[in-house]
Amino acid sequence: xxxxxxxxxxxxxxxxxxxxxxxxxxxxxxxxxxxxxxxxxxxxxxxxxxxxxxxxxxxxxxxxxxxxxxxxxxxxxxxxxxxxxxxxxxxxxxxxxxxxxxxxxxxxxxxxxxxxxxxxxxxxxxxxxxxxxxxxxxxxxxxxxxxxxxxxxxxxxxxxxxxxxxxxxxxxxxxxxxxxxxxxxxxxxxxxxxxxxxxxxxxxxxxxxxxxxxxxxxxxxxxxxxxxxxxxxxxxxxxxxxxxxxxxxxxxxxxxxxxxxxxxxxxxxxxxxxxxxxxxxxxxxxxxxxxxxxxxxxxxxxxxxxxxxxxxxxxxxxxxxxxxxxxxxxxxxxxxxxxxxxxxxxxxxxxxxxxxxxxxxxxxxxxxxxxxxxxxxxxxxxxxxxxxxxxxxxxxxxxxxxxxxxxxxxxxxxxxxxxxxxxxxxxxxxxxxxxxxxxxxxxxxxxxxxxxxxxxxxxxxxxxxxxxxxxxxxxxxxxxxxxxxxxxxxxxxxxxxxxxxxxxxxxxxxxxxxxxxxxxxxxxxxxxxxxxxxxxxxxxxxxxxxxxxxxx
Amino acid sequence: xxxxxxxxxxxxxxxxxxxxxxxxxxxxxxxxxxxxxxxxxxxxxxxxxxxxxxxxxxxxxxxxxxxxxxxxxxxxxxxxxxxxxxxxxxxxxxxxxxxxxxxxxxxxxxxxxxxxxxxxxxxxxxxxxxxxxxxxxxxxxxxxxxxxxxxxxxxxxxxxxxxxxxxxxxxxxxxxxxxxxxxxxxxxxxxxxxxxxxxxxxxxxxxxxxxxxxxxxxxxxxxxxxxxxxxxxxxxxxxxxxxxxxxxxxxxxxxxxxxxxxxxxxxxxxxxxxxxxxxxxxxxxxxxxxxxxxxxxxxxxxxxxxxxxxxxxxxxxxxxxxxxxxxxxxxxxxxxxxxxxxxxxxxxxx
Numbered sequence: 001x002x003x004x005x006x007x008x009x010x011x012x013x014x015x016x017x018x019x020x021x022x023x024x025x026x027x028x029x030x031x032x033x034x035x036x037x038x039x040x041x042x043x044x045x046x047x048x049x050x051x052x053x054x055x056x057x058x059x060x061x062x063x064x065x066x067x068x069x070x071x072x073x074x075x076x077x078x079x080x081x082x083x084x085x086x087x088x089x090x091x092x093x094x095x096x097x098x099x100x101x102x103x104x105x106x107x108x109x110x111x112x113x114x115x116x117x118x119x120x121x122x123x124x125x126x127x128x129x130x131x132x133x134x135x136x137x138x139x140x141x142x143x144x145x146x147x148x149x150x151x152x153x154x155x156x157x158x159x160x161x162x163x164x165x166x167x168x169x170x171x172x173x174x175x176x177x178x179x180x181x182x183x184x185x186x187x188x189x190x191x192x193x194x195x196x197x198x199x200x201x202x203x204x205x206x207x208x209x210x211x212x213x214x215x216x217x218x219x220x221x222x223x224x225x226x227x228x229x230x231x232x233x234x235x236x237x238x239x240x241x242x243x244x245x246x247x248x249x250x251x252x253x254x255x256x257x258x259x260x261x262x263x264x265x266x267x268x269x270x271x272x273x274x275x276x277x278x279x280x281x282x283x284x285x286x287x288x289x290x291x292x293x294x295x296x297x298x299x300x301x302x303x304x305x306x307x308x309x310x311x312x313x314x315x316x317x318x319x320x321x322x323x324x325x326x327x328x329x330x331x332x333x334x335x336x337x338x339x340x341x342x343x344x345x346x347x348x349x350x351x352x353x354x355x356x357x358x359x360x361x362x363x364x365x366x367x368x369x370x371x372x373x374x375x376x377x378x379x380x381x382x383x384x385x386x387x388x389x390x391x392x393x394x395x396x397x398x399x400x401x402x403x404x405x406x407x408x409x410x411x412x413x414x415x416x417x418x419x420x421x422x423x424x425x426x427x428x429x430x431x432x433x434x435x436x437x438x439x440x441x442x443x444x445x446x447x448x449x450x451x452x453x454x455x456x457x458x459x460x461x462x463x464x465x466x467x468x469x470x471x472x473x474x475x476x477x478x479x480x481x482x483x484x485x486x487x488x489x490x491x492x493x494x495x496x497x498x499x500x501x502x503x504x505x506x507x508x509x510x511x512x513x514x515x516x517x518x519x520x521x522x523x524x525x526x527x528x529x530x531x532x533x534x535x536x537x538x539x540x541x542x543x544x545x546x547x548x549x550x551x552x
Numbered sequence: 553x554x555x556x557x558x559x560x561x562x563x564x565x566x567x568x569x570x571x572x573x574x575x576x577x578x579x580x581x582x583x584x585x586x587x588x589x590x591x592x593x594x595x596x597x598x599x600x601x602x603x604x605x606x607x608x609x610x611x612x613x614x615x616x617x618x619x620x621x622x623x624x625x626x627x628x629x630x631x632x633x634x635x636x637x638x639x640x641x642x643x644x645x646x647x648x649x650x651x652x653x654x655x656x657x658x659x660x661x662x663x664x665x666x667x668x669x670x671x672x673x674x675x676x677x678x679x680x681x682x683x684x685x686x687x688x689x690x691x692x693x694x695x696x697x698x699x700x701x702x703x704x705x706x707x708x709x710x711x712x713x714x715x716x717x718x719x720x721x722x723x724x725x726x727x728x729x730x731x732x733x734x735x736x737x738x739x740x741x742x743x744x745x746x747x748x749x750x751x752x753x754x755x756x757x758x759x760x761x762x763x764x765x766x767x768x769x770x771x772x773x774x775x776x777x778x779x780x781x782x783x784x785x786x787x788x789x790x791x792x793x794x795x796x797x798x799x800x801x802x803x804x805x806x807x808x809x810x811x812x813x814x815x816x817x818x819x820x821x822x823x824x825x826x827x828x829x830x831x832x833x834x835x836x837x838x839x840x841x842x843x844x845x846x847x848x849x850x851x852x853x854x855x856x857x858x859x860x861x862x863x864x865x866x867x868x869x870x871x872x873x874x875x876x877x878x879x880x881x882x883x884x885x886x887x888x889x890x891x892x893x894x895x896x897x898x899x900x901x902x
Contacts, residue, residue: 206870206871207870207871207872207873207874208869208870208873211870217643218639218642218643218646218673219673219674219675221646221650221678222647222650224654246654247651247654248650248651248654249646249647249648249650249651249654250647251643251647274643274644275643275644275647276644289620289621290620291617291620292620293613293616293617293620294616294617294618303609303613304640304641305640305641305644
């Protein structure tokens, strides 16, 4: 049932007000191009890494970024996590005219409590109390913080009541909300990294002046992740051990959720740093089993663990099953694991044309339809972790260009160089999150960088292609429908997508699902499989609208 | 050689207290029995056939695909990665052993191998924790005592190391690693003759462990017994020709005997055989790099190639600016360089 639709009229406004290389004479083709609109959007946030002579590893981490429509006005707002202790996080309200306003102070989400002593890292967005307003969870090397959205533009730190701070010296990274037990409320997964001795940071690299470098994670023990079950009353219970996800072997950096085996519940994939990755199959009874060995998603094709950073899952080959994409260290390939549907994945990185990811060090990533042609493309932001890497490896740089891949029939072409000047700028990229912030029908990208300004990259669109954005509204299921599987059929084909905003690196994407419809004028059919198990079908739906589907 | 050397792998049989994981018991009995049989076979290979490590890893991964919660499979996999010895797998080795202990804390051998890895990573305190936990579960176990002794030596307690290794040898007089660690502790205590005697016994007992030859070669050189050193080190190269430490030490012995061309040839071999970078997590790899630079500097100085010597000494100091011998020798080289310049000036030489 269509509850309401956002007008797409703003498309024309933006096209008129921005200089569009695609519209200029001599523009190469109809390919989507990105323009850096950070300054014109009035986003002046600067990340603080807390870099020091002691070279604490956490200084390399950067912090995440989230799209969160905290006031439910249909325009995604922006939340930047800030790293160094005392450095404030920032919430920017989307003014619906291409600009943003800093509302951090009135919203109360700067991180002035635990954030004063912690290095803040990741962020999750979800409505944990099903009140219809998106809440924020901020992770840290130190206590994590849960901000409850009061629904009036302010938030309250409810961490202590909710019981989700974690131990005071635990180093948490990526995080996400999911309803793993399908009871209608959102649970919380927190990836943890290593035991790092802040007071006695080991010396790595040459002892020559300027040559000290950040240490490898191999020198430190991993820390088990945490899973918090939502008790439905504003509190959570740490069920990590009984759920089977408390593995101290992990050094988690990336987290994402997909129903890989299409059994109706969400599974969990963790990208670990220099140890094998985990794939936790949801057993449907509150427990998980790490099936990475059997599924073939723990290592690269040579059987070696990689330095996993960011991760996403989605169907890129059009067979209805989600693949896994993991970004990795410099001189490692970013890995695409193709889901064969029999519980086994195949590393198809090279075959899929993703070889150009070898030199850069990948972090945040998202698979999304950047040109609305009905398949998922890939964006990766890059940046090395060792600021003086050039002293050791002259072929590498600290700041690096992003990578953008266009999906052409399940294979990828590197289109970075032809996708606008915004992608030619080297940055120390970390977080990356995707949303159509201006509701013009094209997915835009925000990137956080270590110690730098973020970059808001506006997608200028691909003329002629249609789209639809779906905002799921759960009634029996969680309020924003996280975990719902949506199947969209048009005369051009069928697409299967999941509503999952937890992906990338320490970041959170828009909770709305955006689907490119190509040249189709109408969506023939939309099937929704809600986390509650409810199935719902819509037929003959108009394209180019923001559609809200309420669970029946 | 500065720093510490540990055995590449102590071939420890899995003790009978290594029990099956609880989860495996809950699976279908026939399947569990078949897996157990495969684990027994592959476990024996891991412990006794390092040449089959890659095959064992493949088999263990296959077992884990069927039974992801098999603590034994995780443990053997960690040990197999340890056997491979490559820096890129050391993190995975630690991870597997820690997962094995999370699933089954009674797997004491996992603690032993984990302690070995921690020592390789320069984390003696964590190694000690694991070994103390292992000894609490298996009191008096001689291999655990020996490795704890070596751990104590590495944190600066050679006397405690001597005590622990003597305890280990009392329990098992033929335990080569206990004798080896005892010798290292004795050398640290400047009981050189006794240390050399113990190392000679280790080498004569015939374990194919290069570290013993490296240590004995070092001890001979420091005692001025260059021919004995060269003979011992040459025997070491027959076991593992790829170990650069042997070549660096041979270069040192040749240089000490004034055979500079032979020394040069050995250093060339050492350079070509070292694969690890400074970024290697292995302490031993960084030590090799340091020793190679130092020997290159000293040989160049002896050959009168003062510019090259100065550059190499500087590279040594880049790794350790406080290393006094390199500072002293660099100063001496620079003094000689100045004297050369003086001599070249008109009227500087009479």
